[in-house]
Amino acid sequence: MTDKAPDRPAAPAGILGRGTYPEALRIGEILRKETVGGILLVIAAAVAIIWANSPAAESYFALRDFRIGYAPWHLELSLGAWAADGLLAVFFFLVGLELKREFVAGDLRKFSKAIVPVAAAFGGVAVPAIIYAVINLTSPETLQGWAIPTATDIAFAVAVLAIVGSHLPSALRIFLLTLAVVDDLLAITIIAVFYSDDLHLTPLLLALIPLALFTVLAQVYRRFFGLKPAAAWFILLPLGFATWALVHAGGIHATVAGVLLGFAVPVIRSQASGGPGAGPGLSEIFEHRFRPLSAGFAVPVFAFFSAGVAIGGWTGFLSALSDPVTLGIIAGLVLGKPIGIVGTTWLLTRLTRVNLDASLKWVDLIGVALLAGIGFTVSLLIADLSFGDGGTTNDHAKVGILTASLTAALLASVILRMRNRHYRVLEAEERVDADDDGTPDVYQGRS
Numbered sequence: 001m002t003d004k005a006p007d008r009p010a011a012p013a014g015i016l017g018r019g020t021y022p023e024a025l026r027i028g029e030i031l032r033k034e035t036v037g038g039i040l041l042v043i044a045a046a047v048a049i050i051w052a053n054s055p056a057a058e059s060y061f062a063l064r065d066f067r068i069g070y071a072p073w074h075l076e077l078s079l080g081a082w083a084a085d086g087l088l089a090v091f092f093f094l095v096g097l098e099l100k101r102e103f104v105a106g107d108l109r110k111f112s113k114a115i116v117p118v119a120a121a122f123g124g125v126a127v128p129a130i131i132y133a134v135i136n137l138t139s140p141e142t143l144q145g146w147a148i149p150t151a152t153d154i155a156f157a158v159a160v161l162a163i164v165g166s167h168l169p170s171a172l173r174i175f176l177l178t179l180a181v182v183d184d185l186l187a188i189t190i191i192a193v194f195y196s197d198d199l200h201l202t203p204l205l206l207a208l209i210p211l212a213l214f215t216v217l218a219q220v221y222r223r224f225f226g227l228k229p230a231a232a233w234f235i236l237l238p239l240g241f242a243t244w245a246l247v248h249a250g251g252i253h254a255t256v257a258g259v260l261l262g263f264a265v266p267v268i269r270s271q272a273s274g275g276p277g278a279g280p281g282l283s284e285i286f287e288h289r290f291r292p293l294s295a296g297f298a299v300p301v302f303a304f305f306s307a308g309v310a311i312g313g314w315t316g317f318l319s320a321l322s323d324p325v326t327l328g329i330i331a332g333l334v335l336g337k338p339i340g341i342v343g344t345t346w347l348l349t350r351l352t353r354v355n356l357d358a359s360l361k362w363v364d365l366i367g368v369a370l371l372a373g374i375g376f377t378v379s380l381l382i383a384d385l386s387f388g389d390g391g392t393t394n395d396h397a398k399v400g401i402l403t404a405s406l407t408a409a410l411l412a413s414v415i416l417r418m419r420n421r422h423y424r425v426l427e428a429e430e431r432v433d434a435d436d437d438g439t440p441d442v443y444q445g446r447s
Helices: 005-010 021-052 057-064 079-104 111-135 154-164 170-194 201-220 229-249 255-264 282-307 313-321 324-352 362-371 376-387 392-418 420-429
Strands: none
Touching: 021 057, 021 154, 021 170, 021 282, 021 376, 057 079, 079 170, 079 229, 079 255, 079 282, 079 376, 111 170, 111 324, 154 170, 154 362, 154 376, 154 392, 170 255, 170 362, 170 376, 201 229, 201 255, 229 255, 282 376, 282 392, 313 324, 313 392, 324 362, 324 392, 362 392, 376 392, 392 420
């Protein structure tokens, strides 16, 4: 058995085959952290919805709309705006870190590995947007919400996996996370291009100064006056805040600054920075420091302030369901996401003549694609950008997001639970290390 183990990878892997073992370990660690954050997110959203529909609803909205900050710097914002513009910048900073790492040092640096999740992410953004636009085609006022159903909430999705006890194999977990990260990049690009107005050139140009300094110092932080990684925070964090504040003052949504700062952080250590014993790179340090802040605080707090919508009882819920905005969002997330993701992947198999990996079936991809229909966090952000805080249209949009996310979660849970026995078998295979070399046999020879 030991002699044959290394020969197993010789068979050509299909689409969505296993990646490398280090990548599987890294993704598993990220998703474990996101699971806790996802559960906190669901709890925060539930508290907000209950509070916003209780006799004490006025106190919830008064808290959300309470303004604090320094007005001369354009930073006198409501608590809800601070959560959306400020805390979500931390979330998108991690998106930038993760995406850069994937394409610089992860499995996606290879075109053959990147093409499937990237193409699927594009399909999962385009089809929901088209469906929403078709349903709202005759209403220019609501058509501007076309990007709401394009997002995927990875924290909510992995929380669902934890709740239903799914033993999703590593290949599908990597696919889901990569899909969500690329999806987030597309979402922030859409926000920057289509949801930025009243631009001010001066602060945007000034933002380039702290961004450039941040980029340079992040690259040479170990050599800069002998700074240790922890000491770099005292220089890099103020530069990051200055970039965020100037981008915000410039009229571009401040979460864009988070992605740009994430891209500026180096992924691969330079040997000149200290050699093999130099310790983890700055990207890894920031990822470990900021992910608990993002998953455990930033995203749940944003969900608390954004998910609170006065539904108005059963009558109000039925009224919301008759709104083209609500219908467009539900159809986009529940139908458009799986159609876009599965359809794009199927098209790739036809074009490349490479079949789905032998260990998986199309129903597995459908289950993951339905999970991607949970569009909670970024969808709520785009709804606020599309229709403003408050108002009937925004309330109906949030009802659509909540309904679609719950529906997608339930449908995905049913499918993935049906396949759980098969997933357990795959999971057991991924633990077998017959030659005791520290790498499971199914990953032997993968690089």
